[in-house]
Amino acid sequence: MFFNLSKINKTSSSFEFRTWDPEGVIFHGDTNTEDDWFMLGLRDGKPEIQLFNSWAQLTVGAGPRLDDGRWHQLVPAFDGCLRRDTWLGQQAQFSSFSSTTFRSCDVELQPGLFFSPGTHAEFSLQDIPQPIVEPWAFSLDLEFKLAAGSGHLLALGAPENPSWLSLHLQDQKVVLSSGAGPGLALPLVLGLPLQLKLNMSRVILSQGLKTEVLVLPPSSLGPLLNLWTQPQGRLFLGALPGEESSASFCLDGLWAQGQKLDMDRALSRSQDIWTHSCPQIPSNGTDTSH
Template identity: 75%
Template sequence: MTFDFTKIRKSSSSFELRTWDPEGVIFYGDTNPKDDWFVLGLRDGRSEIQLHNQMAQLTVGAGPRLDDGRWHQLVPALDGCLRRGNWLDPQAQTSGSAPTSSLRSCTVQSQPGTFFPPGTRAEFNLQDIPQPHAEPWAFSLDLGLQLAAGSGPLLALGTPENPSQLSLHLQDQKVVLSSGSGPELELPLVLGLRLRLKLAVSGVVLSQGSEKEILALPASDLASLLKLWVQPLGRLFLGAPPGEASASFCLDGLWAQGQKLDMDRALGRSQDIWTHSCPQGPNNGTDTAH
């Protein structure tokens, strides 16, 4: 593709990239190929920017490897707040962003973590996260809950058509584990202790600290659950299913098979999730996020 700079009316671009190639040029642009040019490419599987003009000459490489044959978005949103800005010449400003209810208040004190306001959700493809052990079959999820307010869905395993084959709900400071419309069990919630959900062929174990509960599943339900990992539509859902309200909660981490998951690499998520910060009080900042 070739673009005429004199006709451009938009200053940003975005796209998704999928490749097995560890090195090459993705995008190149110039106004003068000798002394004013820009390159976006891959080197050793990681993104690299080269910029050369009268103001700057630099080469920067960063980020995870992208040459894994999967789709990657190159413009992840930044979870942060700005203040005390002095932006160029105010007289030259022709437009501005009007405050909306979808933006969180930057006056809220925050700490590291991931915050899900009510009604928000994220989902991971099960094939994109660490896989179960084979012999014996076992899979574990660990949640570090810092804050929890209200009642509603917390986590589920399923498919887009059947999103709650196995689910965790927050209810009156308890965690409720259930399997579809079948059996369920409860565990008192203690904030600050990791909550672990472990699946095995013998059943499902929910534990926190020294407290442990075991949910025995019918053979047919267990077999259906284990099949989620061998089909492309198997999903890990966090927060509210589409069209449903949920509790608000904050995680200081989410681990699959002991490896921490990056919320920026989710298959999809609500824009209102704070991906790298949490309000310091359960009732602060729960209006919405950015």
């Protein structure tokens, strides 16, 4: 590809790509092959940039592995705030869509993972740590810093049936249910890990010294195992598709089989999720827009 540099009117570029190859050049560009060039590639499956010109010579590698055969866009989401900023000697004038793409920074923040009402994330069960095989077992751990409203917190299922097993927030209680059956409620205590354990016959929900046990009927065994064997198996966080949810919550972390999940590795997620921060206190007036 050749470009007329005098006609360039943007300082950014974007594209999508996919590969199974862990090493190689995605693209290389130059204005002079000897002393002014730029390269983007993969090394050990992770993005690497090389820049060489009269002002700078650098090599930088960062980010998650991208050699998984899926389409990726090289635009990493970043959870942060700016203030007292000037750009080329001026205050920036934001466009009309900025209220839905930028988060207010006028609140006190703390580390965490924040889901505002209606937001959601979706993981493929094949992309997260797998269950123990003998005997079959799977566990999820969540540690809440904040929780308010009513709506889904977490669900295991598939796109056509997203709530085979679900945790629902209601009146400061966590309700565990399977399908359309009756649920079991556990009062939510902030700051204590909430653990969900599955095996072939039951689901155990516990926090501190309190425990609730949901016995699974034999007919549930097949659908349970199929969630992990089919590509459509999903872990849903936050509101389910089409759900009117008022639930908002902040997690200190989310662990599957003892390994912390990276929200930037989700199959899809709402832009309004704060991946590394949350407000100090829940509030109806908290501006959670991005």
